[in-house]
Amino acid sequence: MRLLLWWGGRALSSAVTLLGISVLIFAALRLMPGGFAETILGPFATPEQKAELAARYGLDQSVLAQYGHWLAAFGTGDFGTSMISRQPVAAELAARLPVTAQLTLLAVAAAVLAGVPLGVVTAVRARPGGGGGAGRLLSGLGVSVPEFALGSLVVFVVSRYGLQTTGYLLPAAVLSIFAISATARTTRDAVLGVLVEQHITAAVARGETPWFIIRHHILRNAAGPVLTLTATITAYLLGGALIVEYLFNLPGIGSYVVQAVGRRDYAVVQAGVLLAAAVFIVMNVLVDLLVGLVDPRLGRRA
């Protein structure tokens, strides 16, 4: 019962957060200088033309009324119509989803498959009293190279040596360097935290092999922070790997939304940002559920 109440509260606060985001994004768009009328009609449009255009998209109503209409439509799954292309926003986003989804999937898979083992190995090999300078420096380097710097370098190398860029491998590789390093660091921290617990001492005393201890006593207990990080990375990448899309000319969701910001295509920006935030929040709730399943101690504490 208490657990049910807790999840109810969680759902409620998520809804409040989403509402806050919708207000923020709506207000931000209305605060931006210039409007989409200028973008469509050009600088020589007459006030009458602008007024007609505004009326067509309901922009002549009060801001509060606009917000109400938008939110009500959004609730029924109608994300509105792009003011530039006149296509439904949902269809336009769906057309760009495969690019974003593949990039995300590749990067997250790399992060989990490479980052978790790296983190575990560096943790169980850590010597008491610090040390592990090389590993620390390497994973530190991985989280220190911004996407745009690494991406520029990769684009340079590829074009200089005439390499073929096949599919999403290279852009995903650029994204995954950070993801792998961050995952490795978090895994290492989590495992180090478990290693000093008494049940590990007991396992060592029973003469269990390190590999057995890792599989049976460490992985589950250290899973919490790693799962949370993986969810965060996934959600952020789904929201748009803007810079990598820009560098590699990929038609993903991130570049679509940013282009829409430039054109003041309100419906697209509103839907894109709100959906990205919703994905982020839902992922976080799901991962909390998952963490509770993998490590029941944490579920109960929540």
Place this chain on the structure above:
Amino acid sequence: MKKLRLDPLSLAGLACLLLLVLPALGSLVDAAGDPDAIVGPRLQPPGPGWWLGTDNLGRSVLPRVMEGVGTTLLLSSAAVLVTAALSAGFGVLAGYRGGYLNELIMRVVEVLYSFPAIVLAVLVAAVAGPGQLAALASIVLVTIPLMTRLVRAAAVAVAGRDYVTAAVISGARLPRVLGRHVLPNVAGTIAVQGTYALSVGISVEGGLSFLGFGVQPPQASLGVLIRQGGTYMMAAPWLIIGPGAVLVLAILSINVFGDGLRDRFEPRETRSLV
């Protein structure tokens, strides 16, 4: 005052950072040359007179990188100071008082946290207009959620300590309790998170300026330099290699220093399994 002991790697990070910052602050920039002066032919590889090469206008890259480091670090540091002040205030208040205030602050923080960072930065730039102010505001908004959360968590732990209860019983008012008893004990968290926020800030400024929404040319920042260098990358790779290396070095030194600070403020026992 306890002495702040750091391990060699963190000290190396700090030294490296100072090495990058000091020339930018001091008069050494003048010694390296005027960042806007045209010193030689266009797109020359590194050589005497232009140690990191020249750009598409024949300007020497070295003084431009120095100006860029200065701009980037100054902007990011200013932003992180704002973040630290706001996070400290809100985080301590939310953690100590709890209740509705806590709910409100945490909701606002979560709203900001749910935006993808670079999308948030682009939106800020669209509202405020591209420029330094947009970069600064973006860094603050991107770094504030995590820091406020962690400061709050630290404050919750401190709020239950005996010395805080003792202060309240002896009649200390809220500002005194927070300022004298809670804040000093979460200062370590603020320092550690501030360091990490600085590296995030540099990355955000770089990304935003790289997309053309941050610092505007002719002023140099590391992001601006890498953006401009990208155009002439094939003919003159030194245009991105120099600024890129400096950028990575700056972020890496800050992160390594932050790790050292964290080990110092939140020491843990460790053991090895093999």
